[in-house]
Amino acid sequence: SAVISQKPSRDICQRGTSLTIQCQVDSQVTMMFWYRQQPGQSLTLIATANQGSEATYESGFVIDKFPISRPNLTFSTLTVSNMSPEDSSIYLCSVDVRQGELFFGEGSRLTVL
Amino acid sequence: AQSVTQLGSHVSVSEGALVLLRCNYSSSVPPYLFWYVQYPNQGLQLLLKYTSAATLVKGINGFEAEFKKSETSFHLTKPSAHMSDAAEYFCAVSDGSGGYNKLIFGAGTRLAVHP
Numbered sequence: 001s002a003v004i005s006q007k008p009s010r011d012i013c014q015r016g017t018s019l020t021i022q023c024q025v026d027s028q029v030t031m032m033f034w035y036r037q038q039p040g041q042s043l044t045l046i047a048t049a050n051q052g053s054e055a056t057y058e059s060g061f062v063i064d065k066f067p068i069s070r071p072n073l074t075f076s077t078l079t080v081s082n083m084s085p086e087d088s089s090i091y092l093c094s095v096d097v098r099q100g101e102l103f104f105g106e107g108s109r110l111t112v113l
Numbered sequence: 114a115q116s117v118t119q120l121g122s123h124v125s126v127s128e129g130a131l132v133l134l135r136c137n138y139s140s141s142v143p144p145y146l147f148w149y150v151q152y153p154n155q156g157l158q159l160l161l162k163y164t165s166a167a168t169l170v171k172g173i174n175g176f177e178a179e180f181k182k183s184e185t186s187f188h189l190t191k192p193s194a195h196m197s198d199a200a201e202y203f204c205a206v207s208d209g210s211g212g213y214n215k216l217i218f219g220a221g222t223r224l225a226v227h228p
Contacts, residue, residue, distance in 0.1 A: 004156070042203060043157070043218045092156055099164060100145050100207050100216060104156030 002027055002095050004105035012111045013083055020079045021108045023093030028073035033102070034066070037090040046091075049076045083112045115140040117206050117219035125225040132176075132191040134222045136204035139185065146187040147205040147216065148178055157203065163187060174198070199226045 003026040013019050023032065034046040047055040047068055055068040069077045080087050090107040097103055120135040138144055145164050149157040161172025168180040178189045187204060201223050205216040 042220045045215065048215070094157075099162075100147060101159055101162060102149075102157070102216065104158070106154070106156045 002029065002097055002103040004093055004095065004103055006091075006093055006105035006108050008108055009106065010109040010111075012113060014113055015084055017083055018079055018081045019083065019110060020077050021091050021093070021110075023076045023078070023105055025074045025095055029095040030073070031096055032070065032076045033094045033096070034068065034076075034078045035092040035094060035104075037092060037107070039088070043092065046078070080110065083110075085112045088112045115144065115206050115217050117204050117217055119202075119204050119219035119222050121222055122220065123223050123225065125227065126194045128196055128226055128228055129193050132189070132194045132198065132224065134189040134202050134204075134224065136178075136187045136189065136219060137185050138187060138204075138206045140206055145207045146178075146180060147207075148172065148176070148187075148189050149203045149205060149218075151201045151203065151221075153200070160189070160202075194224075194226045196226050196228070199224055 005024045007022045032049045035043040036046050037043050045058050046061045047057045049055045049068050049070040051070045051073050065081055067079045088111050090109050092107045093105040094102040116139045118137045143165055147162045148160040150160050151157045160176050161170045163170050163180045171177045176191045178187050180187050201221050203221045204219040207216050
């Protein structure tokens with residue numbers, strides 16, 4: 001198993017600003033994943049973050065909008081840049097424990113005004 | 114391309130009744146299939162997974178799911194609902210093409226349990 005801590009748990013931000021979400025894991029993991037869960041919807045994978053290399057983004061997500069850092073095997077950050085109300089979502093960090101068994105953080109609930 | 118369809122965005126059952134949450138998948142190769150549960154204001158928790166071993170998979174909290182290749186289904190069941198089962202349930206699929214940890218999630222089914 002894995003224990004994942006995310007910060008902040010929630011935030012209210014102004015349009016045009018940026019917010020960085022932190023994800024800390026209690027064990028070393030190769031791959032970390034960032035998901036977005038828009039209100040009332042399912043999870044969509046934003047990107048996969050490997051330590052020591054650039055993140056791999058899914059279709060519809062770009063590095064300029066969602067820059068990701070992965071400085072070591074237990075930590076990652078996701079920045080939501082130049083925010084608009086459409087970015088209001090829950091952002092979830094997850095790690096793969098074993099063959100697709102993902103453990104998730106509790107999420108960061110972002111509201112953009 | 115792989116995909117997941119969950120039939121019924123909302124399901125309501127009485128406490129003690131059978132829970133049946135439906136999931137159909139599309140995958141060109143034998144998939145891995147998962148059910149996750151999300152309680153209010155929490156992250157997702159793995160209930161169970163299918164990885165080409167036994168077709169009937171037992172998970173936590175009394176839930177189980179059966180993989181039926183002929184029907185491309187992976188429905189989640191529990192014989193007797195408990196109030197604490199009220200949550201959102203997500204079915205997910207991975208066919209390994211992007212790595213078995215790259216999951217595609219269904220839209221979710223919100224389960225309500227009433228007395």
